Amino acid sequence: MANWLPSLQTDTPQEGYELAITLARKGVAYTQTSPDVREQLRDSYANNADSLTMASHVIAVHFQTVAAANNYWK
Amino acid sequence: MANWLPSLQTDTPQEGYELAITLARKGVAYTQTSPDVREQLRDSYANNADSLTMASHVIAVHFQTVAAANNYWK
Amino acid sequence: MANWLPSLQTDTPQEGYELAITLARKGVAYTQTSPDVREQLRDSYANNADSLTMASHVIAVHFQTVAAANNYWK
Amino acid sequence: MANWLPSLQTDTPQEGYELAITLARKGVAYTQTSPDVREQLRDSYANNADSLTMASHVIAVHFQTVAAANNYWK
Amino acid sequence: MANWLPSLQTDTPQEGYELAITLARKGVAYTQTSPDVREQLRDSYANNADSLTMASHVIAVHFQTVAAANNYWK
Amino acid sequence: MANWLPSLQTDTPQEGYELAITLARKGVAYTQTSPDVREQLRDSYANNADSLTMASHVIAVHFQTVAAANNYWK
Numbered sequence: 001m002a003n004w005l006p007s008l009q010t011d012t013p014q015e016g017y018e019l020a021i022t023l024a025r026k027g028v029a030y031t032q033t034s035p036d037v038r039e040q041l042r043d044s045y046a047n048n049a050d051s052l053t054m055a056s057h058v059i060a061v062h063f064q065t066v067a068a069a070n071n072y073w074k
Numbered sequence: 075m076a077n078w079l080p081s082l083q084t085d086t087p088q089e090g091y092e093l094a095i096t097l098a099r100k101g102v103a104y105t106q107t108s109p110d111v112r113e114q115l116r117d118s119y120a121n122n123a124d125s126l127t128m129a130s131h132v133i134a135v136h137f138q139t140v141a142a143a144n145n146y147w148k
Numbered sequence: 149m150a151n152w153l154p155s156l157q158t159d160t161p162q163e164g165y166e167l168a169i170t171l172a173r174k175g176v177a178y179t180q181t182s183p184d185v186r187e188q189l190r191d192s193y194a195n196n197a198d199s200l201t202m203a204s205h206v207i208a209v210h211f212q213t214v215a216a217a218n219n220y221w222k
Numbered sequence: 223m224a225n226w227l228p229s230l231q232t233d234t235p236q237e238g239y240e241l242a243i244t245l246a247r248k249g250v251a252y253t254q255t256s257p258d259v260r261e262q263l264r265d266s267y268a269n270n271a272d273s274l275t276m277a278s279h280v281i282a283v284h285f286q287t288v289a290a291a292n293n294y295w296k
Numbered sequence: 297m298a299n300w301l302p303s304l305q306t307d308t309p310q311e312g313y314e315l316a317i318t319l320a321r322k323g324v325a326y327t328q329t330s331p332d333v334r335e336q337l338r339d340s341y342a343n344n345a346d347s348l349t350m351a352s353h354v355i356a357v358h359f360q361t362v363a364a365a366n367n368y369w370k
Numbered sequence: 371m372a373n374w375l376p377s378l379q380t381d382t383p384q385e386g387y388e389l390a391i392t393l394a395r396k397g398v399a400y401t402q403t404s405p406d407v408r409e410q411l412r413d414s415y416a417n418n419a420d421s422l423t424m425a426s427h428v429i430a431v432h433f434q435t436v437a438a439a440n441n442y443w444k
Contacts, residue, residue: 005382005387006383007383008383008443013079014079017079021101023430023433025426026387026426027422027429028423031415031422031425032422037416041417041418044419045420046105048115050124051420052102053102055101056101057101057128058423060101060136061427061434062430063139064135067082068442069443087153088151091171092178121180122189123199127176127203129175129176130172130176131206133175135209137210141213141217146156146213148157161230162226162227169249169252194253195254200253201273201276201280203250204247205279205283207252208249208280209283212286215290220230220291221229235301236300236302239301269328271338272350274324275354278320279323279354279357282319282354282361283357285361286357294364309375310374313393314400342407343407344411345411345421346421350424351397352394352395352396352397352401352428356397356432363378363435368439369377369439370379
């Protein structure tokens with residue numbers, strides 16, 4: 001896979017949060033490698049409250065990592 | 075997306091907890107970008123005990139991050 | 149919401165555990181703001197083993213935070 | 223509730239693990255306060271693989287806390 | 297229960313990972329104490345993708361603990 | 371099992387992420403030791419949004435560990 005994660009450092013907390021989203025999505029993309037299949041699945045989970053909460057949970061775990069890597073942007 | 079996360083620092087633990095709620099909700103909003111759909115989903119998960127527990131769980135993970143960022147407001 | 153979280157510091161580990169319970173419940177209360185609805189939901193999840201385990205899990209995550217905030221009451 | 227958690231310190235890793243089990247069970251007991259109901263629920267979750275895995279997960283989270291509190295018994 | 301956890305220290309990361317597996321399984325064994333029942337349950341969860349992912353998750357949480365206890369085998 | 375985890379150190383964040391994927395998969399492989407069965411299960415979870423999110427979650431937990439082991443590649 002092409003280089004998509006050069007660093008965990010970001011300039012701002014919000015960029016860190018958005019990096020956490022990327023990290024969460026990459027976990028899906030490495031397992032389901034077809035963009036077409038992922039796009040089809042999107043419709044179902046984006047309209048299901050629990051699926052959205054589960055996705056938000058994975059982002060939260062990665063945000064812990066990114067925030068620590070940036071010393072919480074103090 | 076507009077700037078919604080300028081800092082992880084808060085004045086009090088309670089403001090930190092409320093920031094954790096924002097962080098949890100943003101994880102949903104980035105995935106389901108339609109406020110209307112999110113509003114429709116709200117009815118179902120706000121009346122389901124397990125859905126509420128799952129939502130509380132995501133808040134808990136973010137609160138760990140925010141609390142650490144604030145050195146636990148010691 | 150009224151001030152309900154003045155501090156993460158507690159005198160004993162058990163008080164810390166009970167604070168973790170409060171933190172877990174507040175995550176539900178911020179999402180489902182009606183005490184009546186929460187009371188109705190209580191019956192179902194308090195009698196379902198997996199729901200109870202899920203609730204215990206959220207407490208566990210918050211207890212990590214509270215324990216760290218108190219330097220593990222060493 | 224009576225004093226059940228005087229300290230997070232234990233003499234050995236195994237005692238720490240067993241304290242983690244206690245912490246996980248207490249999360250259930252604070253929510254479902256009837257020992258009779260808990261005993262009835264035990265039959266179902268003790269014979270369901272996913273329920274057991276979920277219970278083991280909560281223990282794992284608490285064991286992180288207890289292990290950190292004991293500086294990993296180094 | 298006999299002494300099964302003398303230490304969290306291991307010589308290698310892989311031994312640490314295998315200790316994490318033991319820790320995850322013990323969480324089940326303390327709850328369902330019958331080896332026969334556990335063996336019967338094995339068939340079902342070992343052939344269910346989500347059950348396997350859940351089991352892998354518990355291992356991941358324990359591996360965090362074991363890795364920290366070993367200062368990441370640096 | 372052959373030596374598959376010589377170290378948690380990696381040269382780059384992306385290699386660390388890929389190691390986290392390996393760690394997540396190994397948790398499955400230790401439980402379901404048949405590569406044939408794992409291959410059969412792949413079809414179902416790779417086409418289910420929640421299963422993919424669960425898999426991504428386990429990767430996130432391991433990535434925390436690997437990132438800490440590498441001091442976040444600072």
